[in-house]
Amino acid sequence: MASGSEEGLGFGNGDGDVDVDVDVDPSIAMTTDVELLKRAWRNEKAAPEILQFESSLVQRSKEQIQLMEETVEEYEGNGTDPLTVSLYQMDLDRTQFLLRSYLRIRLLKIEKFATHISKTDSWNRLSEQEQKFTKRCMDDMEKHLTQSVLSRLPYGYQSILKQSISSEEDDMVPEPQLDTFVFCKSKSSLGAIQLDESGEEFEDLVADDLYVLRYKSVKPLIENGQIDIV
Template sequence: MDFNDILKDFETTSRSRLRSDDTLRTEDLQALTQAWIQERTIPEVLPYEEDLLERILERMRKQIEFIELNSIELQKHEREIKLLLVIVESELDRVQFLIRSYVRTRLMKIDQFSVYIRSNEQELKKLSDNETVYMERHLDLLMELYNRQFLKNLPESLQALDEGGGLVNMVEKPDLHKPVFVKCGENGMVMIEGEEVELEKEGIYVMRYSAVKELVKMGSMIVL
């Protein structure tokens, strides 16, 4: 059996054992990759991709079970199984990397903007239940540390960490004017400082996120 035959056999076997819908698996992987790119590039926290993550994690559990079951047969049928397991493990590692990086990026933003997020109902809706619990626990620990170290020695009027008045705003917010690379999915137009800017389909631009935020949200643009 040559290498092409092995690959052909892998395609047939893996589709029947690992996936009930190969198209959905591919689309989910593409969606996860795009969600990861956007989360790392866009300054604000984006809505948590709960349904997408649940599907992918369930698929990963089945892949892990497949690896464990077939590892038992590796010594008996090494030639038939070894290549298949290597390919499955490689794909599993790639997906695990994307999920971990996606989650870590979100947690970094939550840590940075936690006071702002907690005070904004629309921002809170973007978090998963676990992320909300994490944020509240993180803020509690932070407040406990600050109170123990220095806040207790200040006048009560100066102890608030969410003070937004005066010359200095203590609540850190995402910088929506941060520049981002975007690719247009269709011809369109955006307003930048009162001036219309024409955009071409498949064109790649660098713009302030605030100018293209709604287009990205609607899917007319993707962040690179």
């Protein structure tokens, strides 16, 4: 990840989004950690389910933030031109925003779908710290609901997972809606992609074209990095 003068600045657009407003060769910009972090943040923000935790990217971003903080502090102490300091500070602020927002979005999804995540392969997408957080969320929620509601209900209706003892499935567990439509863009021409289980609906995905598709139909392509959600 380059410094502020090399990589350009990000500015808020009023709704919390962050944009890169300088002309940079895409083949170079897309390889920087800031762009990779922005991509991970956008995908996580738009996906209805929790995605794979970007552990290496998060660690590199934390190290880069620490380095940038030390650089800003050093420049402020030795009387470096204020404009140069402000450029570094803006780059630092942008990276901190992206990282914090990325982690916060994941925590919100965990709070909403904790039980579902713990019972599916989504569990393996979490970091070790997120798994610990998920367990605490489930324990706290079960304790609260048992004390405030479930213990006062008749026998057969005291489960946190099922509406009643006769339910065959865990019908009280919130699940992400994978049929949600998402805006997505293919990084390369992928040809005809099957969009339904019956094999009757196809879409020809062309590089850099914008599509509105069901998340479930392009989920594998998002997971392997062939498509980005925008």
